[in-house]
Each structure stands twice: as C-alpha cells, then as structure tokens.
Amino acid sequence: MSHAQAPARRSPSTLRGASLPSWSPWAIAGGSILLGIGISAAAGLDSKIQWALIAGILYLLATFGFAARVEGGRQAKDRIATSLVWTAFVVAVIPLVSLIWVTVARGVKVLDFYFLTHSMGVVADTEPGGGIYHAILGSIEQVGLATLIGAPIGVLTAIYLVEYGRGKLARAVTFFVDVMTGIPSIVAGLFILSIMLMFDMQPFGFAGSLALAILMMPVVVRSTEEMLKLVPNELREASLALGVPKYRTILKVVLPTCIGGITTGIMLAIARIAGETAPVLLLVFGNPFINANPFEGAQASLPLYIYQQFSNSAGSGAAFDRAWAASLTLIAFVMILNLVARAIARWKAPKTGR
C-alpha cells in the first residue's frame, strides 16, 4: 500500500503528519450508507440488514483506504480499531434501545393508576380492564422475603470466605458457590417443589421466595467477595494494631469501607431474581385475586403475570396490552432499584473531599 510513499508526502516536521479533516468519519459514513443503499437497490436486495451490512463494510474499507493514503499505515489501523469499537457499541446498544422502545410504546397503552391498583379478580383474561396490583404485591413480597433470606447468608458467606476462610472448607464453599451460580432457575424451583410435595403442601408465595433466595445467594456471595477483596489490607492491619478485635474490625472498618459496593451487588441480585418466572410458576402458581399473605395460598408475580397473560390471551389484544404494561412496570421496578443502589453507593462511598 502507501507505506513506502507516506514519509515522502509528510511535511518536514517529523512530529506533525498529514491528517484527515475531523468531519471525514461522518462524510465517509454518509457516503457508505448512500452507496450501500444504492448497491442494495440495484441488486434488488430487500432486507435492511443486508443494506446495513454492505454500508458497514464499505465504511470500514473506505476509512482504511483514505486513512492509509493520507495519514499512513499506523493511523489507518487506529481508525479501523476505533470504527470496530464504535460498530460493536452500536450493535450492542440497538437491541437494548429497541427493547425499551417497544416496551414503552406498547406498555403505556393501558398503564395508568387504575391498572396499578386493581387486580384481575373478576376480569377474564381475554377481556380488557383489570390490573396488576396483585402481581406487584406478590412480586414485592416474594422478592423481599427472598432478599431477607438470601442477602444476609450471602454477605456472611462472603465475609467468611474473605476474612476467615482458609484451607479445605473455604475451597469447598467457593466450589459450591460456583456450582450454585450455574443452577438453572427451574432446577431451584424443582428442588423446593420436591420438598413441598414431601409435605403435601399447596403452592404459596414463600416457597417461591425460597427458590429465589437459592438463586440470589451465589450472586451476592460473588459480588460481596469482590468488594471485600478491594478493601486494602492496610486498613485491617491498622485496626488490628490498635487492639481492635477481628470481628469489630470487620464490622466497623471493613464493611463500612465497602458497604456501597455490597449494596450495589445485592440490588443487582434482586434485579436478577425479580424477573425469574420458572420457579414462581412452579411454586407460587399464579392467582388473579389479591393475596397479601405470602405464607398461604397461590400468589401472582409480575413475570408470571406477563407469561400467563400471553399464554392465556387466546389472541386477545387486551391481554397483550396488559402483558406489555406489566413488562414496563417490571423494567421500571428493576431500574428504580438500580438507581436506589447507585444512590446508596454514592452516599456511602469513602469520602475524599478536603
């Protein structure tokens, strides 16, 4: 290519080479898109994905060609790498944005105060009306109870592994946590179901909580472990050297230092289990009526509600609308949790101000 000629064209200064104008990436992108559409139209391709693919390849080739000609080989490679990173970013963001877009667009149709405060009690799945109050209530209760069980056990396990665990037992615990991370949610559900069948119990909310807690624990352990490892050993030693017992060192020095990170980890784990459908379907069963008691009787939950609205809709548009609105509520629920977690992390983070 132009490697051999590039130095000759450079200006006398060895520090300043020729460079493409700053608008050139946009110009090349525009040109490639037009050319891509033109080629596709001429060849009679009807898929827009093919158009985008052709435009993308044209863009990469054109960027490399222009840059190699004007700026030299190293800058050309740099521009290619930059373009690839941007392409990957766009490809990754498209599904996310389109998912949120579709959910919001379809979800807002029936999402109103009435929808949030009423149940499906007297509404058939194929008719319009009804709401998700019972599902929100069920979700909050089940996820809340699961968190009450899973988060403390997870955090304490992580403290054991990082602060105390040595030798075989710690290795075994780490191994089982790794195994638990890989448990499919339906298996956790079946595990609790087998216990329920042994005692001849009917579906109830707390059974779902137990399965969700099983799914939550390894996530909490992993994230808390990482956070505890980030606390510098010097802080532990400083505290121990003051004659502070180890348990107080952990409680008063180590945990406060990383409480923000631990909270974020727990919130992410909650976000994960809030969307679980399979164990809830098995253990909580679903219920169109409001059942505020998680310890007796079937309950609803948001993911389960979404699934059941789709599966029982018999093609009814009303059920689809409700499912989308419930999806939007679920996403908002998880999003709010994340924002809360971030706020707590920022509030609790070690202060650096003067």
Place this chain on the structure above:
Amino acid sequence: MAKRIDVSGLTAYYGSHKAIEDISMTVEPRSVTAFIGPSGCGKSTFLRTLNRMHEVTPGGRVEGKVLLDDEDLYGNGIDPVSVRREVGMVFQRPNPFPTMSIFDNVAAGLRLNGSYRKSELSDIVEKSLKGANLWNEVKDRLNKPGSGLSGGQQQRLCIARAIAVEPKVLLMDEPCSALDPISTLAIEDLIGELKERFTIVIVTHNMQQAARVSDRTAFFNLSAVGQPGRLIEIDDTERIFSNPSVQATEDYISGRFG
C-alpha cells in the same frame, strides 16, 4: 508507662519459609531503637512479631520469647488483641480509615474498644492530635474525612490514632518512607518528643534518620537470598555509626554493599 522489651531466641516463619532466625535483644524503655539493614532481611517481620501482627499474615508463626516487662507475649493464654493495645504500630504507608472523619480516626481505637463519653473522647482526641503535632492544622476541620489530608498529615494522624489508646510501646515501620523531607522532619521531631512517654522502635532505610533519631541501632542482615535474616549487632547509635564491632555493619553503613 513505657515498658522494656526483652527478646530471646526469636525465630519467625511464613509457612515453611524461615524469615528471621534466633534474634535476641533488649529494647530499653523511653528510648528510640532503630532497625537498619538491606531489604528483605526481616526488619519489618521482626517488628511485627513484637505486637503479634506477624501471625495476622496467613502462615505466619513464631518461636521464641518476647518479654514485655517480664510477661511473655507468646505465653499461654495471652490475648493478641490485648498485646496490640499495649504495643501500638504505625505503618509504612499512611492508612487513615477512609470512612471516618479526622476526629473519628483518632477516636477509632477507643471507640472500637469500648464506650467513652463524648467529652472524654474529645479531650483524648485533642491531646493525641497535639501529641502528634497535628492539632493546629486540623482543629477547624475535625469533621472532614481523614483521607483529605496530605501524606505527611495523614501519617501524623495515624500516629495520633496509635497514641490515643495509650500504648506502652510504639512500633514504626518505615514511617517516613512515603513522605517528603519536611514531613519527615516533622515526624522525626515528633519521635523525639514521644520517647519521653513511650518505648519506640523504628524500622528505617534511611541511615541518617537512624543516626538522627535513635539512641540504639540494630543492624540486620541475611547471608544470602532465601536465607533467614539475622541480627548482626545492636549497640549505641553513636558506636554503630562510628566504630561498629562487626565488619558487615561498617560495610553496610559506609555503602560498600547493599
């Protein structure tokens, strides 16, 4: 208040690796003893055996005796936590607790060990900060985080934190190695004042510093890499730096090796 340290036949291990071997020495109360020697010769390890911080490291264990005024720190039934209240420590890098204010940092040792009344606590904090020559610089911002101070101030904050619990002995592990000359001078002056009240042991790589601040100096060395470190000699600082009795000490001090 200050106590004497009597070490006899002390050997420390990291797992199966022997880090220091058969060290015996006496540290007089109300004096400054400096440890010098090349890197890796076990000065810090030895220092950490003096308040049982060595065993905090996984695999760390100790053989031999460390007497603190006739009481063996490694004897049966001795609680390492109580040992560390008697023998305080200042580390190489300033390590104030990042979640705590300046006040809370100094009060940490007391607060984490028991309950104190607010007024009592602020008296002790003021006294300790004054003792560490930091009071005038921070008295108007005691509620600001300790990590916002400069490196030298942070180190003096750590010294204030260590002396707030009124230990008998203060161990300092290269307390000035991360500091500039002016902060170093401040800390050296402070060491001179603190030795009125405490027994001080300081590890340093800076031989001028050892000559400036210490009454006695111990020289550590190791015969080869991987071999355990040993105490070569301990004597009055003046003698060590003018007329040491061992050739290796003279070589090290005059810069002929290491």
